[in-house]
Amino acid sequence: MSILLLATSSCTKEQAVPVQVDYDIVVVNDDFSAPVQVKINNKTTGADAYQWTLEGSISNTMNTSRNPGTIVYEKGGDYLIKLKASNQDGEAGEKSFPITVFDGIDLDFDVAIVKDDFSPVEVNITNKTTGASTYEWTFEGGIPKTSTAQHPQNVVFTAPGDHKITLKAGTDFENYSQQRTITVKPYLEADFGWEVAFQDDDYQAPVTLTMTNNSISATEYQWTFDRGLPQTSTEEAPTATFDTPGVHSITLKVTNGKETKEVTKTFEVFPDTNLSTHKNVKLGINTAHNNNNIGAFFSTTTREVYTKNGVSTETGKEIDIVFFGLDGTFSFNKFIAPDKVTEETTFSAIPNATHTKFINTQENCGCGVSMSVAEFDSMEDDSLLKNLTIEETNAGSQHFTNEVSPRIVLFETADGRKGAIKITAFIKEGSDSYILIDIKAQKESN
Structure with a gap:
């Protein structure tokens, strides 16, 4: 029995397990x-x-x-x-x-314009890339066009527009790219126009012009005004006044530090006639005016027609002509002083109204003044007007019909400027009927 136990013990003895590291x-x-x-x-x-x-x-x-x-x-x-x-x-x-x-690639670079962005533009490049062993630069439209240097030389761009600068940097294992854009401004160009003052748009002396500078890529300006005041200016868009009739020249010289360009333009100043002309002015009858369709009020200074809703404390003081047409039959018509509209018409009062004297019917006036249609049409300066004496009379202020056409109506504004109205047509359009008139008036009283 004991022999069997010894044999069993010998068979179960453990062996060491080897370690295989992998x-x-x-x-x-x-x-x-x-x-x-x-x-x-x-x-x-x-x-x-x-x-x-x-x-x-x-x-x-x-x-x-x-x-x-x-x-x-x-x-x-x-x-x-x-x-x-x-x-x-x-x-x-x-x-x-x-x-x-291997160290990772941190791709980065800066571009800086050396002086300014007017052609030719010189660009300095600062390469801040780390971890790369090769560099491939492409300069779109630049001189040079390419480079493999880590720190390339300055690049020059001449053509206006956008130019791309691209860096491709890498190692034996990887490559990265990054891009910057620089803009070259257009080539220098000298150009200008002007805006004429509202009251001078007939180019009669004196004429005041405000320059509109249309130059491109300019930084400095030198203006020369032939017989103008001032004679010269370095402002970008100056104003100049010309008192002398004749042809005047304006010269603009511009620069941007790299180029200089110059342009000259001319215009004509005409002698002062002291006469302003307004053609084809539409003035409505009272219903057209009150319905705000066609105004019955006119200003010889603003050159505007005003309807009922167009009248204010500001525009009221400018209105110097009021037409009252009773209806579309034109059987009752007259010109009325702005400060008298509530007395003689259906119009509302005009704020800050002034008084204009009218002679509606020269044929009935008996006041010693007259002007024919031919004289009106041939009038090129105020010589005829300044010799007139405009007096208000009951007969001269009477209404008129459409039986006489064309008709001449004389007037004098509150500031003493004299003028004449030629009624050229009576247009029947029902409640929106109107008259067509031409007006010639002094610019200033004398």
């Missing part, structure tokens, strides 16, 4: 440029204890797990991955694997 690694995306991610696959057999040394990685501490997971290298260098494995039988083994990590 693992492989996979570099994520095969990218050896920092940051580098490495996955470890532990294929070790016979071990129950593990000690990893992950030199240079973020997890640069001893790791005792079977699989340390994904490890990351943030800086370039030569590193060692090492595993020691053992078991309870005292068996042990180890394996080391070297890995080389």
Whole structure:
């Protein structure tokens, strides 16, 4: 019996289990440029204890797990991955694997215009890229067109418009690119026009012009006004007055520090006739005016026709002609002083109204003044008007019909300017009937 027990004990004696250390690694995306991610696959057999040394990685501490997971290298260098494995039988083994990590590429560069952005434009480039070993520069439209230098020389661009500067930087493992754009302003061009003052749009002396500067890529301006006041100016858009009749020249010289251009234009100033002319003015009968369809009020200074809603404290003081037409038959018509509308018409009072004297019917006036249609048409200055004496009389202020056409009506404004109205047509349009008139009036009293 005892012999059997000894035999059984001899058969169950344990043998030591050997440790076979093995693992492989996979570099994520095969990218050896920092940051580098490495996955470890532990294929070790016979071990129950593990000690990893992950030199240079973020997890640069001893790791005792079977699989340390994904490890990351943030800086370039030569590193060692090492595993020691053992078991309870005292068996042990180890394996080391070297890995080389390259510094990652941090691509960056600045462009700076050396002086200004007028053609030709010189550009300085500051390369701040790190981690790259090769550089390929492309300068769209530049001189030079390309470069492989880490720090290229200054580049010159001449053609106006946008130009791309591209850097492709890399290593044996990867390449990156980045782009900047610089803009070259258009070539220098000198050009201008002008706006004439409202009261001077007939170009009769004196004439005041405000320049409209249409130059391109200019930074400095030199104006010369032939017989103007002022005679010269360096403003961008000055104003000048011309008192002398005749042809005048205006010259503009511009520069941007690299180029200079010049242009000259001419215009004519005419002798002062002291006469303003307004043609084909429409004045509505009272219903057209009160319904705000066709105004019956006119200003010889603003040259505007005003309906009922167009009258205010500001416009009221400018109105100097009021037409009252009773209806579309034109059997009762007359011109009335603005300050008398509530006495003689159905119109509302005009704020700040002034008084204009009218002679509606020269044929009945008996006041010693007259003007024919032919005299009106031939009037080219105010010589005929200034010799008139406009007096208000009951006979002269009487209404008129449409039986006489054209008809001449004389007037004198509150500020002493004399004028004449020629009624050229009576247009029957029911409640929107109107008259067509031409007006010739003095610009200033004398």
